[in-house]
Amino acid sequence: MKKINVGRKILSENEKYAFENVLFFHKHKKLCLNMISSPGSGKTTILIRTINELKDKIKIGVIEGDIQTDIDARRIKATKAPVVQINTDGACHLTAPQISAALEKLPVDDLDMIFIENVGNLVCPSDFDLGENGKVVVLSVAEGDDKPAKYPGIFAKSRVLLINKIDLLGAGTQVDFDIERAKDDARKLNKDIEIFPLSAKTGEGLAAWCDWLIKSAQNPASGFTA
Amino acid sequence: MKKINVGRKILSENEKYAFENVLFFHKHKKLCLNMISSPGSGKTTILIRTINELKDKIKIGVIEGDIQTDIDARRIKATKAPVVQINTDGACHLTAPQISAALEKLPVDDLDMIFIENVGNLVCPSDFDLGENGKVVVLSVAEGDDKPAKYPGIFAKSRVLLINKIDLLGAGTQVDFDIERAKDDARKLNKDIEIFPLSAKTGEGLAAWCDWLIKSAQNPASGFTA
Numbered sequence: 511m512k513k514i515n516v517g518r519k520i521l522s523e524n525e526k527y528a529f530e531n532v533l534f535f536h537k538h539k540k541l542c543l544n545m546i547s548s549p550g551s552g553k554t555t556i557l558i559r560t561i562n563e564l565k566d567k568i569k570i571g572v573i574e575g576d577i578q579t580d581i582d583a584r585r586i587k588a589t590k591a592p593v594v595q596i597n598t599d600g601a602c603h604l605t606a607p608q609i610s611a612a613l614e615k616l617p618v619d620d621l622d623m624i625f626i627e628n629v630g631n632l633v634c635p636s637d638f639d640l641g642e643n644g645k646v647v648v649l650s651v652a653e654g655d656d657k658p659a660k661y662p663g664i665f666a667k668s669r670v671l672l673i674n675k676i677d678l679l680g681a682g683t684q685v686d687f688d689i690e691r692a693k694d695d696a697r698k699l700n701k702d703i704e705i706f707p708l709s710a711k712t713g714e715g716l717a718a719w720c721d722w723l724i725k726s727a728q729n730p731a732s733g734f735t736a
Numbered sequence: 737m738k739k740i741n742v743g744r745k746i747l748s749e750n751e752k753y754a755f756e757n758v759l760f761f762h763k764h765k766k767l768c769l770n771m772i773s774s775p776g777s778g779k780t781t782i783l784i785r786t787i788n789e790l791k792d793k794i795k796i797g798v799i800e801g802d803i804q805t806d807i808d809a810r811r812i813k814a815t816k817a818p819v820v821q822i823n824t825d826g827a828c829h830l831t832a833p834q835i836s837a838a839l840e841k842l843p844v845d846d847l848d849m850i851f852i853e854n855v856g857n858l859v860c861p862s863d864f865d866l867g868e869n870g871k872v873v874v875l876s877v878a879e880g881d882d883k884p885a886k887y888p889g890i891f892a893k894s895r896v897l898l899i900n901k902i903d904l905l906g907a908g909t910q911v912d913f914d915i916e917r918a919k920d921d922a923r924k925l926n927k928d929i930e931i932f933p934l935s936a937k938t939g940e941g942l943a944a945w946c947d948w949l950i951k952s953a954q955n956p957a958s959g960f961t962a
Contacts (some may be wrong), residue, residue, distance in 0.1 A: 550883060577886065578887075
């Protein structure tokens with residue numbers, strides 16, 4: 511991809527590529543969401559369920575970030591969605607140059623939107639702009655309702671909070687999680703954050719998230735900050 | 737604490753302090769374990785349960801690492817164990833200089849061992865030697881059994897793997913986790929890793945972990961690599 515001079519003198523390598531990616535998404539009118547969470551919050555399962563649910567409505571491509579293995583990319587591939595795997599080989603976050611290179615391998619013109627699944631890490635990925643239209647933070651109820659207060663950075667910067675695995679809150683399980691506490695703490699950090707409690711396993715709550723995605727994919731630039 | 741020249745020319749600031757800490761633990765004959773996991777795996781709950789269980793057998797002090805808040809330190813304090821809180825203010829891991837400073841605030845002579853609870857992050861803390869006698873990685877069954885394969889660094893470097901929240905594996909829950917798969921993958925990376933499946937909530941499996949701790953606190957240097 512050609513480098514574009516965006517007129518600022520001192521930019522980090524990551525910022526330069528992030529700005530290129532912003533212009534790329536703008537030019538191609540594609541929504542790009544950067545999904546961030548701890549390991550095991552259910553990012554991949556949410557993506558698979560979302561892709562299948564929206565199959566006849568919007569075409570989704572995925573950039574998969576993992577330290578090692580292509581376990582997640584193979585799971586996404588089973589949905590028939592186009593997917594590009596990035597292995598960071600130990601690094602704790604994806605970078606904008608990696609996204610720039612991955613975009614060249616995706617059939618972008620055939621897609622309505624692109625999900626980036628970042629490395630499982632609730633801290634570092636929030637500091638690296640990939641040029642996305644918005645960040646989506648995923649928190650599983652098994653992780654505890656104190657996480658927005660304890661890891662404020664990513665909740666402050668995200669456009670959407672998905673509270674996953676709400677199926678674990680049913681009677682007879684040992685998971686304590688106060689959804690209202692998590693919502694309140696997230697909104698104290700970020701009053702505009704959209705919050706969808708859901709279970710990627712049972713499908714509960716998925717419809718509201720999918721409706722939001724359809725609307726946002728139709729008008730990628732509105733309401734987002736990168 | 738006085739700086740000690742350990743004879744190597746080029747050491748990072750972190751390494752210098754890590755070596756000081758190694759010598760400190762050696763001199764004071766104290767076991768120090770560095771606990772690492774994703775956010776919400778249950779590190780604090782395991783510590784509380786362990787401290788209470790071992791109250792009459794070994795005296796435990798805690799260094800609590802968090803990006804923000806003293807939620808965890810306050811929970812530990814309720815057990816009456818001495819605790820020092822470190823807030824990293826955004827940083828994704830603890831450093832050896834922070835541990836060195838915290839040790840000055842702990843009544844080390846009254847303790848048998850020290851736990852460091854690192855920032856919730858399965859990636860970065862594994863790259864920073866704190867001078868500990870060993871790392872303890874915690875994986876909750878809610879995170880999935882593929883985590884040793886996907887985040888190999890910390891599993892390769894840890895002395896102990898605690899597989900927590902096994903109470904969620906009972907009938908009627910939605911959690912799929914193959915303990916044998918996780919064990920096999922961890923042992924492929926690290927044939928000597930000690931593995932204790934347990935539930936900090938119900939206490940199941942805790943006895944074996946506590947026995948191991950008592951034995952290790954009596955002989956802190958044996959069998960550990962920093």
